[in-house]
Amino acid sequence: MTEAIYDLSREETKHGIVYFFKSKGKADFIKAIQYDYVLDYNYKKVYNFGFGDYDSINHAIDDSVGTENGDVYKVFNTVLSTIPMFFESFPDAVISVRGSDSSSSFIESCKLNCKRNCDDDVCKKSNRRINIYTGYVNKRFEELIKDFTFYGGIELDDTGPLVEDYIPGKKYNSVMVVKNNM
DSSP states (O other), X not given: OOSOOOOOEEEEETTEXXXXXXXXXXXXXXXXXXXXEEEEETTEEEEEEEEEEEETTTTEEEOSOOOOOSOHHXXXXXXXXXXXXXXXXXXXXXXXXXXXXXXXXXXXXXXXXXXXXXXXXXXXXXXXXXXXXXXHXXXXXXXHTTTEEEEEEEEETTTEEXXXXXXXXXXXXXXXXXXXXX
């Protein structure tokens, strides 16, 4: 990756890996990218991808805030740079990406303080995060599929997601990424 990225530190956890970096702009913020094991699926370990501001007091990641630090591209490139590093450690894993603003609890919470005049059926703030990631995949799909296979997840009520081969341009609630065997 030739884009500018922040220096990373890495911590192995009981359930995966966490990468840390300092976002520098209007203020300094510690950011964390977490790959956390969630389940086995088709003989592969699935790791949830999480990203946000790191709360060092509670040792937790807050993925609900946007710090607006003026370094969005450098932050995004830093986050993306961890994917190949993750697969170096877990080459047969699956990464599952879902935006924290895609859940029904986010939408219900948002409705309580809605300032965007959303109607009952559509929350204008939901799915922004997954749309950023799918937008990136869509724009670079032909390049990315040389190294990775993508699957799209569509939420079906309470029965779980329908998972299919990723179709660029289609709306998904989640994306799964697998490293191609070379």
